Amino acid sequence: MTRIGDAQLLAAWRDGDLTAGGALFERYYAAVVRFFGNKVSGDPADLIQETFEACTRSRDHVRDDNGFRSFLFGVAYNVLRRHYERTRRRDERVDPTTASVAELSPGPATMVASRDEHRLLLTALRRIPLEFQVILELFYWESMTSAAIAESLDMPHGTVRSRLRRARQLVEEALRELGDDPGLTARTLENLEGWAAQIRQAQGGLSNS
DSSP, X not given: OOOOOHHHHXXXXXXXXXXXXXXXXXXXXXXHHHHHHTTSBSOOHHHHHHHHHHHHHHGGGOSSTTOHHHHHHHHHHHHHHHHHHHHSOTTOOOOTTTOBHHHHSOSOBSOOOSSHHHHHHHHHHHHSBHHHHHHHHHXXXXXXXXXXXXXXXXXXXXXXXXXXXXXXHHHHHHHHHHOSSHHHHHHHHHTHHHHHHHHHHHTTSOTTO
8 A cells, every 4th residue: 555645644634634634643653752752751741742732733834745754853852842941940041952861851761771782872862962862863763864853953954964973972972981881882882873773663663664
């Protein structure tokens, strides 16, 4: 059976077909769960619901009919930022380029990791600044290009490319700081992309598969 594309579903949803909107949400539900899974402690259900409700209100603002996935993750990132803003004192702002999830939300992530390498990598990701973590996870877990990430996060493409490089460096530094077992650290560093892909598959595969 031919897979109906995002553009067709979005167009039908905009024309009032609620079934098409439901199909889009079902298609990307696992990806949104995965997005919040390593960035908040506790149940992310309210944030997931807030994301889809915001998409419903703003579906006419998608820049082009082929960009629903980028739009969705942009909404999810804004929901995440608002969530952490709500946890701060009134006069305290959250800077996602410097503040990490480990600082903003101490405690275990909701993702379950089956291997030591996975647990170490997930912990390291939570130690780097939030914006860098988001960029790296979208790149590895959702197989998004740097251009698509730039569209999603409303950033210049060059900024995303430089932050992607810096994010890899920061993760490597965090892995070395966390690694009590030199062998485990070495194995994780040698195959970052492979371990990231395994985590993605364990959490539900690709969002557009």
